[in-house]
Amino acid sequence: MDSKEILKLTALELGKAIKEKKTTSKEATKAYLDAIASLDGKYNSYITVRAEDALKDAEAIDEKIASGELKGGFAGVPVAVKDNMCTDGILTTCGSKMLGNFIPPYDATAVRKIKEEGMVILGKTNMDEFAMGSTTETSFFGPTVNPWGDNRVPGGSSGGSAASVAARLAPISLGSDTGGSIRQPASFCGITGLKPTYGKVSRYGLVAFGSSLDQIGPMGRDVLDVAYMLNVISGEDPKDQSSADAPKLDLEAIKNFDLNGKTIGLPDQYFAEGMDEDVRNAVMEAVKLFESNGAKVETFPMPIMDYAIPTYYIICCAEACSNLSRYDGIKYGYAPDDVEDLMELYIRSRSEGFGMEVKRRIMLGNFVLSSGYYDAYYNKALQAKALIKKAFDEAFEKYDVVIGPVAPTAALKAGESLSDPLKMYLGDICTVLINIVGVPAISVPCGFTSQNLPVGMQIIGKHFDEQTILGFTYAFQKLTADKAYEQQTAEGI
Amino acid sequence: MEITEELIDYLQKLGRIRLSEEDRQKTMKDLGSIMGYIDKLNELDTTGVEPLSHVFGRTNVVREDEVTNGDMRDKIIGNAARKSEETILVPRTFD
Numbered sequence: 001m002d003s004k005e006i007l008k009l010t011a012l013e014l015g016k017a018i019k020e021k022k023t024t025s026k027e028a029t030k031a032y033l034d035a036i037a038s039l040d041g042k043y044n045s046y047i048t049v050r051a052e053d054a055l056k057d058a059e060a061i062d063e064k065i066a067s068g069e070l071k072g073g074f075a076g077v078p079v080a081v082k083d084n085m086c087t088d089g090i091l092t093t094c095g096s097k098m099l100g101n102f103i104p105p106y107d108a109t110a111v112r113k114i115k116e117e118g119m120v121i122l123g124k125t126n127m128d129e130f131a132m133g134s135t136t137e138t139s140f141f142g143p144t145v146n147p148w149g150d151n152r153v154p155g156g157s158s159g160g161s162a163a164s165v166a167a168r169l170a171p172i173s174l175g176s177d178t179g180g181s182i183r184q185p186a187s188f189c190g191i192t193g194l195k196p197t198y199g200k201v202s203r204y205g206l207v208a209f210g211s212s213l214d215q216i217g218p219m220g221r222d223v224l225d226v227a228y229m230l231n232v233i234s235g236e237d238p239k240d241q242s243s244a245d246a247p248k249l250d251l252e253a254i255k256n257f258d259l260n261g262k263t264i265g266l267p268d269q270y271f272a273e274g275m276d277e278d279v280r281n282a283v284m285e286a287v288k289l290f291e292s293n294g295a296k297v298e299t300f301p302m303p304i305m306d307y308a309i310p311t312y313y314i315i316c317c318a319e320a321c322s323n324l325s326r327y328d329g330i331k332y333g334y335a336p337d338d339v340e341d342l343m344e345l346y347i348r349s350r351s352e353g354f355g356m357e358v359k360r361r362i363m364l365g366n367f368v369l370s371s372g373y374y375d376a377y378y379n380k381a382l383q384a385k386a387l388i389k390k391a392f393d394e395a396f397e398k399y400d401v402v403i404g405p406v407a408p409t410a411a412l413k414a415g416e417s418l419s420d421p422l423k424m425y426l427g428d429i430c431t432v433l434i435n436i437v438g439v440p441a442i443s444v445p446c447g448f449t450s451q452n453l454p455v456g457m458q459i460i461g462k463h464f465d466e467q468t469i470l471g472f473t474y475a476f477q478k479l480t481a482d483k484a485y486e487q488q489t490a491e492g493i
Numbered sequence: 494m495e496i497t498e499e500l501i502d503y504l505q506k507l508g509r510i511r512l513s514e515e516d517r518q519k520t521m522k523d524l525g526s527i528m529g530y531i532d533k534l535n536e537l538d539t540t541g542v543e544p545l546s547h548v549f550g551r552t553n554v555v556r557e558d559e560v561t562n563g564d565m566r567d568k569i570i571g572n573a574a575r576k577s578e579e580t581i582l583v584p585r586t587f588d
Contacts, residue, residue: 105568198548212547241554242547310534313527321508328509330583335574342584346509359510360523366507367500367524380534382544387537389548422526438548463549 003031010222011077011172011229018065018076025065025076029058029120032078036122036169043145045154045164047083048091049123054078058120065118073228075118080170082161083124084131085216086205087111094207095127095139095157098333098353108205109240110174110216110233117232122170125160129355130324131181131209133157134427137418138357145414146189148453152411155185161219162189172220172229176206178213179312180406180431183443186219187406187456190445192473193219194226197464198438199244201230202237208323210316211242213435223444223473227254230466246464257471260294263399267302270404270430282447282455283405289479290403290472298399304391305433307384309425312432314368314381321365327353360421385436392437400468402460405430406443410453430458440466444473446480494528496521 001023009017017023033051040046050057058078064070081087084094086104088111093099107115114121128138136144136159144159146152147167154163158175162185165173175182177195186193194217201216208214218229227249236245264287271280291297329335329349336352339345354362368377395402407430417424434441439460446457457476461469501521505511512520575582 102572103568105565105572106562238556241556242551244549304537307534307537310531313531314534329574330581331569332572333574337574340584342586343509345584347511350509351511354510356516356519359508359512359516360520362508362510363501363504363520364524364527366504367528370503370507377531377534379544380537380539382546383539383542384534384537386542386545387539389545421523422530425527425530 001027003034006031007035007168009171011220011225012073012222014171015073015075015077025058025061025120026055028076029054029078029122032122032170039167040169043147043163043167043169044142045126045144045160045167045169046080046123047093047095047126047141047160050090050121054120054122061118061120070118072117072232074114074232077119077171078122079114079119080122080125080161080164080173081111082127082158082173082175084127084176084207085111085174086207087121087124090121090124092124092207093141094131095129095141096354096358097140098327099207100140100334102332104205106205109202109237111205113233114174125158125164125173127160128157128357130207130320130358131157131176131178132320132357132361134180134184134424135412135417136160136185137414138355140355143414146411148190148411150451150453151414152453153188153414155188155407155411157181157185158193158219159185162186162191162193165189165191165219165221172218172225174216174233175219176214176216177435178210179316179435180428182217182219183406183431183441183456183458184428186443187454188411190454191219191221192223192226192442192444193217194230194442194466195434195440196230196234196466197246197440198435199242200234200246200440200464200466202235202240202243204237204239210319211323212319213316215435223470223477224251224254226442227251227470244464249467249470253467254470254474257475258294259290259472259475262295262401262472264290264295264297265395265399265402266297266299267305267395267402267404268299269302269305274408275405276409276449278449279405279407279409279455282449283403283457286446286457286476287403289476293475293479300395300398302391302395304384304388305429308388308433308436309429311381311384311388312428312436313364313425314377315385315436317361317365318369318378319365321362321369324358324362329353357421388433389437392439396462401472404458404460406456406458407431410449410451410455434460439463440469442469442473444476446476494532496525496528
C-alpha cells in the first residue's frame with residue numbers, strides 16, 4: 001500500500017489492513033515517520049520522534065501479528081502520546097525545562113496498555129508546560145502550530161496530540177484533560193476528542209497536575225477509533241485508587257444507536273452572549289439535525305455556570321501547587337550545578353526550571369490554601385463544587401445528554417491570549433465544569449466558521465455513560481457523512 | 494483582594510520561587526485581575542452546603558502492599574542531577 005493511502009485510513013481501518021496483510025506495521029509506521037519528517041518542522045506537534053526505535057518496534061510487532069500473538073484491532077497501528085505520560089526509557093518532558101532530561105523508569109498504565117495492544121509509539125507530543133494553558137504556547141519546546149493555518153493556535157494543553165492527528169502525522173493519539181485539554185484542542189483542530197469519566201482510565205504514570213480533575217483520553221479522526229481506543233486504555237488499576245471498573249464499550253451498539261426518543265438538554269448559559277455567532281450557529285445546526293432525526297431537545301437554565309471559572313481555578317491551582325512541590329532539583333528534574341546550599345538549590349531549580357504560567361498557578365494555589373484564606377477560597381470552591389454536581393445530577397435526571405459548544409470561539413490567533421492569563425482562563429468556560437463533576441464529554445467537529453476554522457460540539461453524558469455520548473457522536477458522523485467534517489484536513493493533506 | 498508586595502513575598506516563600514523584578518511586577522498585576530475575577534465566587538450563596546471533595550464519594554481504597562516493580566535503581570539514580578555511581582547527592586544539609 002502506498003503511503004498516501006495509509007495516511008488516509010482511520011486507525012481501525014489501518015489495523016484491519018495490517019491484519020489482512022495489505023500493509024504491515026513497519027510500512028505504516030514508516031509512512032507516518034516520513035510525514036512527520038517532512039511536515040512537523042512547520043507544526044512542531046512532536047517534542048520527541050522515535051524514528052529508528054518506532055521502526056524496530058513495528059518490526060517486532062509484525063512478527064507477533066504473524067504468529068497470532070497480537071490480535072487486537074489496533075495491533076500494528078502507530079500512535080502519538082502526549083508528553084506528560086511516562087514512557088519507559090523515552091524522554092518525558094511535560095513541555096517543561098524542569099523535566100527536559102527526565103527519562104521515566106516505567107510506563108504509565110495507559111502506555112502499558114497501548115503497548116500490550118501492539119501499538120507503535122511514534123513519539124511524544126507537544127503540550128502546554130505541565131498541561132497549564134489552552135494554546136500550547138507555554139511549552140518550553142516552542143509553540144505548536146494549528147494545521148488549519150492562518151497563524152492559529154491548536155488549542156491546549158494537548159495541542160500536539162490534536163495537531164498531529166489533524167495533520168495526519170499520527171492516526172490517533174492520547175491526550176489528557178484537566179479542564180478541557182483534550183476537548184478544546186480537538187475542537188480547534190477539527191478532530192474528535194473524548195474526556196472519559198473520572199476514574200475510567202488509570203492516572204498512574206500521568207504527570208500530576210490537578211489530581212481530582214486529570215483524565216487521560218483518546219483523540220482521533222473517527223468516532224469508532226476513539227471508542228476503540230477507550231476500550232484499550234480503560235479499566236481499574238491497583239496503582240490508581242481513584243480508578244474504577246466499568247464495562248467496556250459495545251462498538252456494535254454505538255453503530256446502531258437510535259436517536260428516536262433520546263433527550264437532549266441545552267443549558268441557556270452555553271448559548272449566551274459572549275459565544276461566537278458562528279460557533280453557536282454550527283452547534284445549533286447540529287442539534288437541529290438530532291431533533292429532526294427523532295431526539296427531543298429542551299433548553300434549561302444552568303446559572304451555576306457563572307461560577308465555573310473561579311471554582312475551577314481555585315481547585316486546580318490548589319492541587320497543582322501541592323503536586324508540583326515534588327520538583328526540588330534532587331531526585332529528578334532540572335537543577336543548576338553551581339549551588340551549594342540546599343534551600344538555594346530548591347529555589348533556583350524551581351525558579352529556573354518552571355515557566356511563568358506554572359509559577360503563577362503555584363502562587364495562586366498557595367494563596368488559596370494559605371492560612372487565613374483557606375475557608376474563603378478553597379473551602380468555598382468545594383462548596384460550589386457540590387452545587388455544580390447537584391445542577392448536573394438534576395439535568396441528567398431529565399436528559400440523556402447535555403450539548404453545548406466546546407469553546408466560546410474557534411481557534412485563536414497565536415499570541416492573542418498569552419499576554420493576558422485571565423483572558424485565557426475565561427476561554428475555558430465551556431469545559432471546566434465537566435472536570436469538576438467528573439462526567440464524560442466528547443468534542444466532535446460539527447462545522448466551520450466563516451473563516452473556515454473548525455468548530456466542535458460538546459456532548460456531555462452521565463458518569464460512566466460514554467456509550468450514549470459515543471452513540472450520539474456516531475449518529476452525527478453518519479448523518480453528516482456527505483460533509484465529513486472529521487475527514488477534512490488542513491491544506492488538503 | 495489587593496495583591497501587595499508583602500503577599501508576593503509570602504507566596505514566593507511558600508512556593509520556593511524567586512521571580513525577577515519584571516516577572517514580579519507582571520505577577521502582581523495578573524494575580525490582581527485573576528483574584529478580582531475569582532472573588533465573584535463570594536456572590537454564590539453556599540450557606541449550609543457541605544464541601545465536596547470526591548464526586549463519587551469514594552473513601553479509602555486499599556490493596557495488599559506487594560512489590561511488583563523490578564530493580565530500577567540505576568534508572569532512578571540516572572535521573573538525578575547530582576549523583577555518584579550508587580546514590581543521589583544533595584548539598585550539605587547540616588554542619
